[in-house]
Structure formats: structure tokens, C-alpha cells
Amino acid sequence: MNKFWCLLFLAVPVLGVAAFAWAPGAGYWLPRDISDHGWQIDHLFYFVLTLTGAVFVATELALFWFAWKYDGRTNMQPVRFTHGSHDVEVLWTLAPAATLVFIAIYQMNAWADVKMRQPDVPVLAEVTARQFEWRIRYPGADGRFDTLDDVHVVNDLHVPVDRDILITLKSQDVLHSFFLPNLRIKQDAVPGMKIPVWFRARDVGEFDLVCAELCGWGHYKMKGRLTVQSASAFQQWLAETAAAQEATQEPEVEESE
Amino acid sequence: MSSPAVPHTHAGAAAAAPAMPVAKFLATYVFSRDHKVIGLQFLFSTLLWFIVGGLLALAVRWQLAFPWQGMPIVGRLLFSAEGNQISPEFYTMLFTMHATVMIFFVIIPILAGAFGNFLIPLMIGADDMAFPTLNMLSYWVMWPAFVLMTISFFVPGGASAAGWTGYPPLSVAHGAAPASQAGQTLWVLALVFVGISSMMGSVNYMTTIIQMRAPGMTMFRLPMTIWGMFITAVLQAFALPVLTAALFMQLLDRTVRTGFFIPEGLVINNEGVAAGGGQPLLWQHLFWFYSHPAVYIMILPAMGMVSDIISCFARKPLFGYKPMVYSICGIAGLGFIVWGHHMFMSGMNPALGAMFMVSTIMIALPSAVKTFNWLATLWGGKIQFTTPMLFAMSFVSMFIIGGLSGIFMAATPIDIFIHDTYFIVAHIHYVLFGGTAFGVFGGIYFWFPKMFGRMMNEFWGKVHFLLSFIFFNGTFFTMHLLGAGGFPRRLADPYHYATFRHLLGMNQFITYCALGMGAVQIIFAINLFYSIFRGPRCGRNPWHANSLEWLAPSPPGHGNFDVQPVVYRGPYEYSSPETTEDYYPQWQPPPAGQGEASHAQAQQHA
Amino acid sequence: MCPSDAGERRRVALEGRRRRAATCCALLWLAAAAGCGGLSAPQFRLNMEDIIRETPDKDPDEFRITGREREQVRQGLLEEMRREKDPQKIEQLEANFGAALDAGTEEVLKLKRDKIKKLKILNTALVALFGTPDEPYVFPESGLDIKKIRLAAGPAQTVNSNVRRGLYRQHCVHCHGISGDGAGPTAVFLNPYPRDYRQGKFKFKSTEFAAKPTDADLLHTLTEGIPGTAMPSFKLLPLDEREALVEYVKYLSMRGEVELAMARYLFVDEEDLELSRSTLVEFLAESAESWSSAAEHVVRPQTQPAHVAATDPAEKARLLAESIERGRKLFAGEKAACVKCHGPTGLGDSEDKLYDDWNKDKDPEKFGAEAATWVLPRQQLRPRNLRLGIYRGGRRPLDLFRRIYTGIYGGPMPGAGPSPGREATLSEEEIWSVVDYIRSLPYEGQVAVPPPRQLTQRSRQSGSLP
Known part of the structure; x- marks a missing residue:
């Protein structure tokens, strides 16, 4: 029976590694990355995964092996009576310390790219979160916010592809979080603060905009859509939306979608 | 002090004196100032809340596996008009209260309250706590918290639904969350009482450990459990005032509309919010300044208990006792400068985030040292696979996973993606359930003989372990994969999003495992209560362990020890070449002639 | 050991x-006990607070007199005796007390039985006409599309069940309630309350004051949400799902209207209702007619604002400025009297206490203790603050024109255009001017400001960390 318990502990690293090996193929993995900076985050994820994976396997195997080998029923050797070893302690303090310092320094650049090196471009849109929707405002033809020609849309963020996109994030009521899984972007929207968010999308398509900070009972309802489109299609969409907003007569054909 | 063991269990008492006067009964079992009775009161109260918290978690799991399907029992009781499907604000309440109950009513009080109370005087060789009345109060101050929290479920709007972190403005502004009425105020008040209770305990533990050690019990002869409790008490003493202040600020914001956390110009639920000029991030800083150290408050005592159990059943001294002590102290010190890692995405200055990232990554170091030491303790021992040992080993195994997954979150760029996803849910449950709760189970199986003078059933203990272990990993390991898929936490129905739709099947698997895990705890409950009354009786030291509590009778009477214990050595002298036995208790005098020096030393220390 | x-x-x-x-x-045993227990199917709630204030919650078949009611009858008789001065009569009353009590309770019971009978008839009629939440049914006379309704009705489905059903209970029921009474579990926390569909009154639509909204109007509300309220935008649901929900809203609304009409007929007019197809259809027809004819009542402005037609930018700006100035005068003037509610500054801060139709009659003073039992207590209505740039019914000039022209059905906002039996207070040109003025209000007094300052001002070229 003792061996059974040892095998149970062996199952942890075996099944753990198996789960992580199986998941990407089965579709349970990081969503597709379409951003310019996302590779750095994914790369770091894989890097830390490999490193921690190695430590995980090594320590869990050690646990299993010690349990197996030093099972009191079968181990006939006398107990190694020791209170520890200074050298070993120093070794296994310094080695992880060095690794951890390395990890810390290694990732600084990625962090700075996403959160600190703001591109020098005009603000494309202002996203105001409220319970429970994303109110989005484009500056309109005059390129300025807070004028009559601002273009208002809800839950439907359009951006041009392959451009530096700068967005101002605001909140009207409580905390929200602007999460674009496919762009590896997440930033809380804080009432009373204007927070810049920037990214660059490489592929066109429609992607989810998720609220990732609890914002009340309808938190799950707060779904937006990010449409990445070519610059011309984006301009056209913006112009159409702006025109529709100025309608003084019902359009000829009932707009449906 | 010299009286023989007075049985202190209900069963024993009932047999001894069937017609006990009510007053005496109350004094002995209810308003007792005996640390052991208080410890057991904490134990049973927290186990009761453990059931509540667990059921809340199962309800959360149900919704995630079968969103908007009729929920059994709860749905029929509360939402029959809507076809038994729960409402979204009820869901937010479920996970808020699950976390609140588990953290503030289960883990913190079961470690510090139950085990701290029961073990500290016994393990250091004292006859009771330094301040027995304060000790009793620390338990009874939990009751206002229990009552307030229970009431909060029944007030209009229900219990708190602002997340266990209670972030303003959601928690402060009326109309922002349904429970931002009386429910949230009661939540704040309850936590204030929990804080007062913890503070009373903390002062008591520190004083007791510093002042009341038996002769010869130097600081470096303390068992790791006591070190864990001691550092926890220090952490609580320094961190709790901040939380209490923050809670009072939230209370004022809620009741008299001060504006600590509310900025200008909010429009919530179609109403302007009158107060203004505050900062929501202030709460986050204050809250995490307590709650990050609280994470260590929730694991250090368990680490200590596990160290004791592992050393005992490996029949081998703990490897690297002093490095273990230093790493606990290191965790405590670093624990105060890492709170910002909960706020990487909060809008805090990114440069500050980079600083917190470095400190956070470094806090992995002491944890790594501890893990290596546990493994080295097993190396070359003679391992006995008892139930407590299995739980302790699973603690190590699970803590490795929980610790390593923390590095992902500490790395700020990765945190951009996995922040507030199920990756963090997996991480915290590996640390707090796979870690602390398994450690606590191990502790209960280990010290049960001392608590009740009877053994728990080993067979059912192992069944409980096996099934808990399997279901636990089924539930929470899978969550790492959900997190890698970006699956956000706290969503009542995440499958609205095309990105997460394919994760439903995995969530259903998790829910089945969680239901299994919940059901398995029934085995534990039956084993526990059966053994209290019918378990085989045991002697003073059934595990052949070294530390002082095993010198006292099982269960120990009032005053704990029949004779004043004198300590001659550290608590981990298993398989010492100095004796023929494979253990060498702290209280056993060295053979004549040989130990003169150490005996004299012991007297000197006293 | x-x-x-x-x-x-x-x-x-x-x-x-x-x-x-x-x-x-x-x-x-525990596992078995936990697994058992089927779940009950939901029913439409009977909602006729206006007509009968107490509905028995018991199964009508087991109906009998309660102890409390018997006690009430007894107290009534005792009161009568106390008031009686003539000793002879008192004696007589005393002698007959038992019989009187029996007669009194019998009377009460009869009334109750009568009420139950009517409720049963009502329920049967409604189920015959509309089915149940899980199994909806519509008469062809209703003009509703059962296919769409089936998509929206029923219990919510999980995404892997491959059945598309239950959209209403997935997205709407929390607020609007299973019967569309706007009293779902979340409703009480919201301001304003969710719409109660049962009266067939909708605020934001393109049609004349009291007309029903068109399908396009409901779809617009569903797609864009109602800014400033808890109604979110469902833009991202596929069109067919949104259309199904629109159909279901109409279905619930129609059902509610028929329910109220029948209840009035049974309980207020005290008529007998014959459960035949022709009678039922008669009740249905009125509501169905109003819905199907909605499109005929759409308000279309005959004129355009002058500045829209102008091509020269300078001319355009001049005309707009003139129009805004004209609008400002009208807004403050007696004729339109906008300032009465919206205030001279347009902040919507008049002192008057206003209520919409759903709250108007809920006067707590009138109902006394009963008011405490309301699921949704009375809620005050606030006139719109026009300086926020939040427009519930849509921000297009056309939407604002319609709001002013028709007024807001169900609320105190009157229409400025003509309506049956009333002359127009403003001409179309004047309404356009008010629209221009209102649209300029959020930006009034604002000087052109540079783009907002950012938190971190670090340009891309500085490659290193600060």
C-alpha cells in the first residue's frame, strides 16, 4: 500500500506534464495572438513555463523517489541523522535567487513596451466603461473630442490594422477592465482617471473585448467587439457611422445590421 | 498542575458527571478560559463555516457548468418564479461570500484560532496562554462577525456582492451592486470584528511565545509550528491596523458619504454620486497591504505544522531548521513590500509595477528554500505513510504547484494576459486548499489524539485523503488550462464570448470533480465525529513524537502538564544515535553523566 | 498504534x-437524496395588481376559510353588538351569534370561491391563447411568428447542447421577469425600473404618442441599449436572435394587455367570460391590431433644418448658429415650456416631483401599509439632464425631433407636434431649432481644448526604462 501512495505522488508530475502537453493540441491554449507585442508575452509565458515545469518535475520526482526509496517498511538502512548542511542551503538559496533575478530583469522590456513606451500618435478613440457596456467615442472629422461631430458607438470598437492605436480608457461608475485576449492587452478602467492603452493589430477580423474586473451584477454582460479592418475600410465605416448619426430623415432602406 | 488528567471531552465529562450544574457547564465548555477548549471552539466553528463556504463554491461551480439551468435546491427555494435559474447578482454574491467565508471565517481562524490556541501553550510547555481572558474574548468577538455575516444573507439585496476584495466604488456606491445596501455594511462590520479577534489572538500569541516558554525551551528549540504561529502573529499585529483603518474608511464612505474612495463626477445607476475627491486605488493599496501579508498568515502556520508532521513520520530531524526559520522571517519581511503585485493592471504607475515585480519574484526564494528542506528531510528517512503524513506530503506536492504558478503572475508581462483569469483561481486554490487546507487536515489527523484522547480511523482517513487528492487536482489543475485560455473569473456566463465558448466542457469536468470533492468531506465529518466518541483510546504519545505536547495527558487537563516540563533539546531529534529509540523527546533528560552540560544549559536558559 | x-x-x-x-x-443514501428532486417548470405570474389586489397563493381546489378570516367576521359581529344601543336587539344578536357567524363566513367563502372561479377562467383563457413560458403558443390572429417566439422562450440552454432556445431567460429575465412585468429579481435595484411590457406602453419609438412601436424601434432599443439606464446594448447578438427577442417582447406585451383587459372584464365589469375561440380572439384582436398597424403611425418630419440643406460651410455654420439661438429662445419660452421640467440651464433639475405611468398611481399615502409590500417601491422620474449628451432614445437629430414632436408615452413629457384633439404647440421648423439647441448644450461654453493629457508621457523613441 505504501508504494501505492508513492505512485500517487508520481502521478502528479506525470499527469501534470501530460495535461500541459495535451492541452495545446486539444484547443485549450492561449488564444490566437494578433498583436505586435504579444509574442513577447507569449514567449515569456513559454519561458517561465519551461523553467517552472523543469523545477516542478524535478521536485515532484524527488518527492516521489524519496517516498519510494525511504519507505519505512522496506528501507533497511539506518536513518541518516543530520540536521542539515550549510553548503547545500547556500547552494539552493543562491541558485534560485540568481534564476529569479534573471527572470525579473529579462521581462522588463516587454512590460515597458506594453505599459510605458506610449507611441507618439493622436488618440484614436476614447473608451468609457459603464455598467454594463463600453461607450466608445471617436473624435470625428475635426480630430478633436468634445465637439458636435464626435462619433458615438457602443460595444463596437473599430481600429485600422497595422497602425499604432492609442486609446484613452475611462470609467463612468465603477472599476472595469479592458481585456483584449487576442491582443494580450488588459488594463483596468478607473473612475476619475484617464489611462492610455496602446497596441498594434496585425490581422484583420473580429475579436472579443472582455470586461475582466468585477463591475457588478451584469459583469458577464459587458461584452464588446473589436473589429480590426484595413485603413480604408475603417475610414469608410467611421464616415458612414458619422453620417448615420446626423440623420434628420429615416434612411431609405431600414438599416438592419 | 499535579492533578491527573481530567477528561475534557464532552463524552468524558458526560460519563464522569452526568448531572453537572448549568453554570459549571457554561464555565467549562462555553465561556472557558482554557486555551484547549477555546481552540476546539474555534475548530468546530470554522469547520461549520467550511461547510457553508464549500456549498457556496459548489453553487458557483454549478452555474459555470450549467449556466442559467435550474439550480438544485437553491433555485427551487429562491428562484422558483424564474424557472429555478439563479439571478446574476445572486451569482456575484455566491463567489464573494465563498471567498469571504473561506478566508476570514475558515482559514485564518482555523490556523491561528484553532491550532494556535490548542498548540502554542502545549508545545512551549506552558500551562495556558499569557492572557486567558483575552483569549476567550478573541473567540467570542468572532461571534458578532458570524452573526452579522449570517444576517447579511437575509437583508434586502442579500449578502455582499462586490467581490471579497470589496473594491470601491462597487462596494461603496449605493446602487452599484445590489448588495451595496445593508449587506455590504454588514460585511465591513463583520470583518472589523474578525480583525479585532485576530488582533487579540496575535497579542496573546506573541506574549505567550516570548514569555511563557518552559525551562530550556530556547527560541531555536521551538517547533516550526510555533515559529509559524509566532511570525503569523507578528504579521497580523502589523498589517491588521491598516485593514481596520481601510474598513472604517469604507464604512464612513458608505454611511456618512465621506469620499475616501469615490472620485468626482460618477454617475451610478442613473444617479450622480454626491461624494467626490477620493481615489479608488487608495482602497486597493490599503486592502492589499493587509491582504498580501494575510496570504502568508494563511499559510505559514500550515507550513510549520507540515514541517513537524514530516519530520515525525520520516523519523528524521528536520533538514535545515535554522534556514527554515530564516525563510519564514524572510517571507514575513518581504510580504510587506509585495502588495502591489495585485495591482499590476489597476492603473497604478507602471514603473511602480516594475518595482513590485522584482520584490514579488524574490519572495519565491524563501518558499523554494522551504520546499527543498522538506524534500531533504524525507531523504534518508524511514517514512511512515500515516494519514497525517500523506496530507503533509500532499501539502508539499501541491505547494510546489501553487508556488511555481505564482511566478507567472509575478512576471508583469504575463500577468497582463492571465490577470483575473482562472490561472489566478488555480494558483490561490493550490496554495490555500492544496496547501493550507491539506495541511490543516493533516494537523487534525495528527493532533486529534491529543485533542480528544482517541485515534481517528486510519482507513477512512486514507480514503478521505485519496479521494480529496484526486478530486482536488481534477478541479484545480484543469483551471490552469482555463487560465491559459484567458477564461476570466467572476463571470456568471462566460460563454457569451466566442473566445471562451469551447471551455464549457472543461468547466463541466471541473464541476463534477468539485462535487466529488465536496461529497468526500462527508467521510471526514463522519470519521471526525465518530472518532470523538468511539475512536480507540490512545496514550500520551501515540505517534512517538518529540515535541512537548505529547508529554501531556491525552486529552490534557486544565493546566496541561502533570509535571513542569524541562526542555533538553530541539524538537526534531528523531533516530538520534544518542538513544536506542527512534525518537528522543524534548523533555527526556539525557542519560546521567552524558548530558550534564546540556541540562545545566537548560536550567540557565530558564 | x-x-x-x-x-x-x-x-x-x-x-x-x-x-x-x-x-x-x-x-x-446521501448521494441519492441529493440527486433526487426534479425541478418545476415556471409559470407566467398573474399580474393584475390594479384590479384584484389579493390573489390566493393556495391551490384553488383546496380553498377554504382561514382562521384569520373567521376571526375577522367574528370581530365584525362583536363590533356591531358594541355599537348597538338597544338592549333588546343586543340580546337578539347574542342569541343568533353562532348562526350569524356561520352565515358571515359562508358569505366570505362564497366571495372567495367566486374570485377563484374567475381566476381559473382567466388562467385557462390565457393559457389557451398564449401557452406557458416553456411551451408558448400563439393564435394566427395575433400576427406573431411562433418560430421566433420558440427561439426566445423556454429554459436557457447551455452552449454545448446544440439547441437554440431560451434567449429571453438567458438575457432578459433577470430584469424584465418571466411574464415581462419588469419585476425580475434584479429589477428592484435598478433606476429606472425595467420596462413592464404588459401595458403595451413603450417610451422610445418612432411612432405617434400612444401608438405601438414598430419592430424596427424595438430592435433599435435592443441593439443600442438605452444609454443612461441599465438596459445594455445587445448589438453583438446575431440579428435573428435579436429579432426573436423583439417578437417575444411583443408576445409578452400582447399577453399582458389581454390579461388586463380580461381581468377588467371579469372583476370590474363583473361579466361572465365564455371560453370559446371567438370570445378569446375578440380580446386578442384589439391588441394585435394596434401592433400590426404600428408602422402606419411612424412620424416622418416633412421638413429639414435649413442648415442641413446648405452646402457652403460658412453659410451652414451661420444657419446652425441662428437655429441654435432660435432654439434657445423657444426652450426658455412659454410656448414650449421646456424649462418647466428641464430647468433654465437644461440640467433637468426642476423641483417638481414627476412620475411615469408605472409609478404614478403608486402613492404610498393612498395605499398605507400595503405600500411596504410592493416588489418595486415608487420611483421618482428625473427630467433629462441635457448637458450630458446622453440621449435614451437615440442621438440622431431625427430621434430628438421625434421625442419633441410626439412626447414620451408613459411619461410626463408632452408632444409639441399635433395629436388627436390638440393643436401643435411648435411648428416643425421650431422643433428642429430646439433639436439644434439641445444638441449644442453639452458643448456650450466649451473652448477648444487640446487632447487630454496622458498619465505617462513617454514617447516611443526613449527606448530604455525611466
Whole structure:
């Protein structure tokens, strides 16, 4: 029976590694990355995964092996009576310390790219979160916010592809979080603060905009859509939306979608 | 002090004196100032809340596996008009209260309250706590918290639904969350009482450990459990005032509309919010300044208990006792400068985030040292696979996973993606359930003989372990994969999003495992209560362990020890070449002639 | 480890085995108990607060007099005796007390039975006409599309069940309630309350004041949400799902209207309702007609604002400025009287207490203690603050024109255009001017400001960390 318990502990690293090996193929993995900076985050994820994976396997195997080998029923050797070893302690303090310092320094650049090196471009849109929707405002033809020609849309963020996109994030009521899984972007929207968010999308398509900070009972309802489109299609969409907003007569054909 | 063991269990008492006067009964079992009775009161109260918290978690799991399907029992009781499907604000309440109950009513009080109370005087060789009345109060101050929290479920709007972190403005502004009425105020008040209770305990533990050690019990002869409790008490003493202040600020914001956390110009639920000029991030800083150290408050005592159990059943001294002590102290010190890692995405200055990232990554170091030491303790021992040992080993195994997954979150760029996803849910449950709760189970199986003078059933203990272990990993390991898929936490129905739709099947698997895990705890409950009354009786030291509590009778009477214990050595002298036995208790005098020096030393220390 | 000798150990082992068996049985029993218990299907709530204030919550078949009611009758008789001065009569009353009590309770019981009978008829009629939340049904006369309704009705489905159903209970029921009474579990926390569909009154639409909204109007509300309220945008649902929900809203609304009409007929007019197809259709027809004819009542402005037609930018700006100035005067003037509610500054901060139709009659003073039992307590209505740039019914000039032209049905906002029996207060040109003025209000007094300053001002070229 003792061996059974040892095998149970062996199952942890075996099944753990198996789960992580199986998941990407089965579709349970990081969503597709379409951003310019996302590779750095994914790369770091894989890097830390490999490193921690190695430590995980090594320590869990050690646990299993010690349990197996030093099972009191079968181990006939006398107990190694020791209170520890200074050298070993120093070794296994310094080695992880060095690794951890390395990890810390290694990732600084990625962090700075996403959160600190703001591109020098005009603000494309202002996203105001409220319970429970994303109110989005484009500056309109005059390129300025807070004028009559601002273009208002809800839950439907359009951006041009392959451009530096700068967005101002605001909140009207409580905390929200602007999460674009496919762009590896997440930033809380804080009432009373204007927070810049920037990214660059490489592929066109429609992607989810998720609220990732609890914002009340309808938190799950707060779904937006990010449409990445070519610059011309984006301009056209913006112009159409702006025109529709100025309608003084019902359009000829009932707009449906 | 010299009286023989007075049985202190209900069963024993009932047999001894069937017609006990009510007053005496109350004094002995209810308003007792005996640390052991208080410890057991904490134990049973927290186990009761453990059931509540667990059921809340199962309800959360149900919704995630079968969103908007009729929920059994709860749905029929509360939402029959809507076809038994729960409402979204009820869901937010479920996970808020699950976390609140588990953290503030289960883990913190079961470690510090139950085990701290029961073990500290016994393990250091004292006859009771330094301040027995304060000790009793620390338990009874939990009751206002229990009552307030229970009431909060029944007030209009229900219990708190602002997340266990209670972030303003959601928690402060009326109309922002349904429970931002009386429910949230009661939540704040309850936590204030929990804080007062913890503070009373903390002062008591520190004083007791510093002042009341038996002769010869130097600081470096303390068992790791006591070190864990001691550092926890220090952490609580320094961190709790901040939380209490923050809670009072939230209370004022809620009741008299001060504006600590509310900025200008909010429009919530179609109403302007009158107060203004505050900062929501202030709460986050204050809250995490307590709650990050609280994470260590929730694991250090368990680490200590596990160290004791592992050393005992490996029949081998703990490897690297002093490095273990230093790493606990290191965790405590670093624990105060890492709170910002909960706020990487909060809008805090990114440069500050980079600083917190470095400190956070470094806090992995002491944890790594501890893990290596546990493994080295097993190396070359003679391992006995008892139930407590299995739980302790699973603690190590699970803590490795929980610790390593923390590095992902500490790395700020990765945190951009996995922040507030199920990756963090997996991480915290590996640390707090796979870690602390398994450690606590191990502790209960280990010290049960001392608590009740009877053994728990080993067979059912192992069944409980096996099934808990399997279901636990089924539930929470899978969550790492959900997190890698970006699956956000706290969503009542995440499958609205095309990105997460394919994760439903995995969530259903998790829910089945969680239901299994919940059901398995029934085995534990039956084993526990059966053994209290019918378990085989045991002697003073059934595990052949070294530390002082095993010198006292099982269960120990009032005053704990029949004779004043004198300590001659550290608590981990298993398989010492100095004796023929494979253990060498702290209280056993060295053979004549040989130990003169150490005996004299012991007297000197006293 | 404790039981030391072998015999003892064997005894413990045996006992252990027995114990294990018992525990297994207990566990199995618990598991079975937890698994049992089917879930009940929901029903439409009977909602006729205006007409009958108490509906029996018991099964009508088991209906009998309660102790409390008997006590009430007794107290009534005692009161009568107390008031009686003539000793002879008192004696007489005393002698007949038992019989009087029986007669009194019999009377009460009869009234109750009568009420139950009517409720049963009502319920039967409604189920015949509309089915149940899980199994909806519509008469062809209703003009509703059962296919769409089936998509929206029923219990919510999980995404892997491959059945598309239950959209209403997935997205709407929390607020609007299973019967569309705007009293779902979340409703009480919201300001303003969710719409109660049952009266067939909708605020934001393109049609004349009291007309029903068109399908396009409901779809617009569903797609864009109602800014400034808890109604979110459902833009990202596929069009067919949104259309199904629109159909279901119409279905619930129609059902509510028929329910109220029937209840009035049964309980207020005290008529007998014959449960025949023709009678039922008669009740349905009125509501169905109003819905199907909605499109005929769409308001279309005959004129355009002058500045829209202008091509020269300078001319355009001049005309707009003139129009805004004209609008400002009208807004403050007696004729339009906008300032009465919206205030001279347009902040919507007049002192008057306003209520919409759903709250108007809920006067707590009138109802006394009963008011405490309301699911949704009375809620005050606030006139719109026009300086926020939040427009519930849409921000297009056309939407604002319609709001002013038709007024807001169900609320105190009157229409400025003509309506049956009333002359127009403003001409179309004047309404356009007010629209221009209102649209300029959020930006009034604002100087052109540079783009907002950012938190971190670091340009891309500085490659290193600060």
C-alpha cells in the first residue's frame, strides 16, 4: 500500500506534464495572438513555463523517489541523522535567487513596451466603461473630442490594422477592465482617471473585448467587439457611422445590421 | 498542575458527571478560559463555516457548468418564479461570500484560532496562554462577525456582492451592486470584528511565545509550528491596523458619504454620486497591504505544522531548521513590500509595477528554500505513510504547484494576459486548499489524539485523503488550462464570448470533480465525529513524537502538564544515535553523566 | 498504534469493517437524496395588481376559510353588538351569534370561491391563447411568428447542447421577469425600473404618442441599449436572435394587455367570460391590431433644418448658429415650456416631483401599509439632464425631433407636434431649432481644448526604462 501512495505522488508530475502537453493540441491554449507585442508575452509565458515545469518535475520526482526509496517498511538502512548542511542551503538559496533575478530583469522590456513606451500618435478613440457596456467615442472629422461631430458607438470598437492605436480608457461608475485576449492587452478602467492603452493589430477580423474586473451584477454582460479592418475600410465605416448619426430623415432602406 | 488528567471531552465529562450544574457547564465548555477548549471552539466553528463556504463554491461551480439551468435546491427555494435559474447578482454574491467565508471565517481562524490556541501553550510547555481572558474574548468577538455575516444573507439585496476584495466604488456606491445596501455594511462590520479577534489572538500569541516558554525551551528549540504561529502573529499585529483603518474608511464612505474612495463626477445607476475627491486605488493599496501579508498568515502556520508532521513520520530531524526559520522571517519581511503585485493592471504607475515585480519574484526564494528542506528531510528517512503524513506530503506536492504558478503572475508581462483569469483561481486554490487546507487536515489527523484522547480511523482517513487528492487536482489543475485560455473569473456566463465558448466542457469536468470533492468531506465529518466518541483510546504519545505536547495527558487537563516540563533539546531529534529509540523527546533528560552540560544549559536558559 | 495486543487489534479491525459498511450505506443514501428532486417548470405570474389586489397563493381546489378570516367576521359581529344601543336587539344578536357567524363566513367563502372561479377562467383563457413560458403558443390572429417566439422562450440552454432556445431567460429575465412585468429579481435595484411590457406602453419609438412601436424601434432599443439606464446594448447578438427577442417582447406585451383587459372584464365589469375561440380572439384582436398597424403611425418630419440643406460651410455654420439661438429662445419660452421640467440651464433639475405611468398611481399615502409590500417601491422620474449628451432614445437629430414632436408615452413629457384633439404647440421648423439647441448644450461654453493629457508621457523613441 505504501508504494501505492508513492505512485500517487508520481502521478502528479506525470499527469501534470501530460495535461500541459495535451492541452495545446486539444484547443485549450492561449488564444490566437494578433498583436505586435504579444509574442513577447507569449514567449515569456513559454519561458517561465519551461523553467517552472523543469523545477516542478524535478521536485515532484524527488518527492516521489524519496517516498519510494525511504519507505519505512522496506528501507533497511539506518536513518541518516543530520540536521542539515550549510553548503547545500547556500547552494539552493543562491541558485534560485540568481534564476529569479534573471527572470525579473529579462521581462522588463516587454512590460515597458506594453505599459510605458506610449507611441507618439493622436488618440484614436476614447473608451468609457459603464455598467454594463463600453461607450466608445471617436473624435470625428475635426480630430478633436468634445465637439458636435464626435462619433458615438457602443460595444463596437473599430481600429485600422497595422497602425499604432492609442486609446484613452475611462470609467463612468465603477472599476472595469479592458481585456483584449487576442491582443494580450488588459488594463483596468478607473473612475476619475484617464489611462492610455496602446497596441498594434496585425490581422484583420473580429475579436472579443472582455470586461475582466468585477463591475457588478451584469459583469458577464459587458461584452464588446473589436473589429480590426484595413485603413480604408475603417475610414469608410467611421464616415458612414458619422453620417448615420446626423440623420434628420429615416434612411431609405431600414438599416438592419 | 499535579492533578491527573481530567477528561475534557464532552463524552468524558458526560460519563464522569452526568448531572453537572448549568453554570459549571457554561464555565467549562462555553465561556472557558482554557486555551484547549477555546481552540476546539474555534475548530468546530470554522469547520461549520467550511461547510457553508464549500456549498457556496459548489453553487458557483454549478452555474459555470450549467449556466442559467435550474439550480438544485437553491433555485427551487429562491428562484422558483424564474424557472429555478439563479439571478446574476445572486451569482456575484455566491463567489464573494465563498471567498469571504473561506478566508476570514475558515482559514485564518482555523490556523491561528484553532491550532494556535490548542498548540502554542502545549508545545512551549506552558500551562495556558499569557492572557486567558483575552483569549476567550478573541473567540467570542468572532461571534458578532458570524452573526452579522449570517444576517447579511437575509437583508434586502442579500449578502455582499462586490467581490471579497470589496473594491470601491462597487462596494461603496449605493446602487452599484445590489448588495451595496445593508449587506455590504454588514460585511465591513463583520470583518472589523474578525480583525479585532485576530488582533487579540496575535497579542496573546506573541506574549505567550516570548514569555511563557518552559525551562530550556530556547527560541531555536521551538517547533516550526510555533515559529509559524509566532511570525503569523507578528504579521497580523502589523498589517491588521491598516485593514481596520481601510474598513472604517469604507464604512464612513458608505454611511456618512465621506469620499475616501469615490472620485468626482460618477454617475451610478442613473444617479450622480454626491461624494467626490477620493481615489479608488487608495482602497486597493490599503486592502492589499493587509491582504498580501494575510496570504502568508494563511499559510505559514500550515507550513510549520507540515514541517513537524514530516519530520515525525520520516523519523528524521528536520533538514535545515535554522534556514527554515530564516525563510519564514524572510517571507514575513518581504510580504510587506509585495502588495502591489495585485495591482499590476489597476492603473497604478507602471514603473511602480516594475518595482513590485522584482520584490514579488524574490519572495519565491524563501518558499523554494522551504520546499527543498522538506524534500531533504524525507531523504534518508524511514517514512511512515500515516494519514497525517500523506496530507503533509500532499501539502508539499501541491505547494510546489501553487508556488511555481505564482511566478507567472509575478512576471508583469504575463500577468497582463492571465490577470483575473482562472490561472489566478488555480494558483490561490493550490496554495490555500492544496496547501493550507491539506495541511490543516493533516494537523487534525495528527493532533486529534491529543485533542480528544482517541485515534481517528486510519482507513477512512486514507480514503478521505485519496479521494480529496484526486478530486482536488481534477478541479484545480484543469483551471490552469482555463487560465491559459484567458477564461476570466467572476463571470456568471462566460460563454457569451466566442473566445471562451469551447471551455464549457472543461468547466463541466471541473464541476463534477468539485462535487466529488465536496461529497468526500462527508467521510471526514463522519470519521471526525465518530472518532470523538468511539475512536480507540490512545496514550500520551501515540505517534512517538518529540515535541512537548505529547508529554501531556491525552486529552490534557486544565493546566496541561502533570509535571513542569524541562526542555533538553530541539524538537526534531528523531533516530538520534544518542538513544536506542527512534525518537528522543524534548523533555527526556539525557542519560546521567552524558548530558550534564546540556541540562545545566537548560536550567540557565530558564 | 494504540490498541496494543493482537486480540484487541482484531476486534478493532472487525469493528472497522462493520463501520465501513455502515458509512458506505450512509454515503450512498446521501448521494441519492441529493440527486433526487426534479425541478418545476415556471409559470407566467398573474399580474393584475390594479384590479384584484389579493390573489390566493393556495391551490384553488383546496380553498377554504382561514382562521384569520373567521376571526375577522367574528370581530365584525362583536363590533356591531358594541355599537348597538338597544338592549333588546343586543340580546337578539347574542342569541343568533353562532348562526350569524356561520352565515358571515359562508358569505366570505362564497366571495372567495367566486374570485377563484374567475381566476381559473382567466388562467385557462390565457393559457389557451398564449401557452406557458416553456411551451408558448400563439393564435394566427395575433400576427406573431411562433418560430421566433420558440427561439426566445423556454429554459436557457447551455452552449454545448446544440439547441437554440431560451434567449429571453438567458438575457432578459433577470430584469424584465418571466411574464415581462419588469419585476425580475434584479429589477428592484435598478433606476429606472425595467420596462413592464404588459401595458403595451413603450417610451422610445418612432411612432405617434400612444401608438405601438414598430419592430424596427424595438430592435433599435435592443441593439443600442438605452444609454443612461441599465438596459445594455445587445448589438453583438446575431440579428435573428435579436429579432426573436423583439417578437417575444411583443408576445409578452400582447399577453399582458389581454390579461388586463380580461381581468377588467371579469372583476370590474363583473361579466361572465365564455371560453370559446371567438370570445378569446375578440380580446386578442384589439391588441394585435394596434401592433400590426404600428408602422402606419411612424412620424416622418416633412421638413429639414435649413442648415442641413446648405452646402457652403460658412453659410451652414451661420444657419446652425441662428437655429441654435432660435432654439434657445423657444426652450426658455412659454410656448414650449421646456424649462418647466428641464430647468433654465437644461440640467433637468426642476423641483417638481414627476412620475411615469408605472409609478404614478403608486402613492404610498393612498395605499398605507400595503405600500411596504410592493416588489418595486415608487420611483421618482428625473427630467433629462441635457448637458450630458446622453440621449435614451437615440442621438440622431431625427430621434430628438421625434421625442419633441410626439412626447414620451408613459411619461410626463408632452408632444409639441399635433395629436388627436390638440393643436401643435411648435411648428416643425421650431422643433428642429430646439433639436439644434439641445444638441449644442453639452458643448456650450466649451473652448477648444487640446487632447487630454496622458498619465505617462513617454514617447516611443526613449527606448530604455525611466
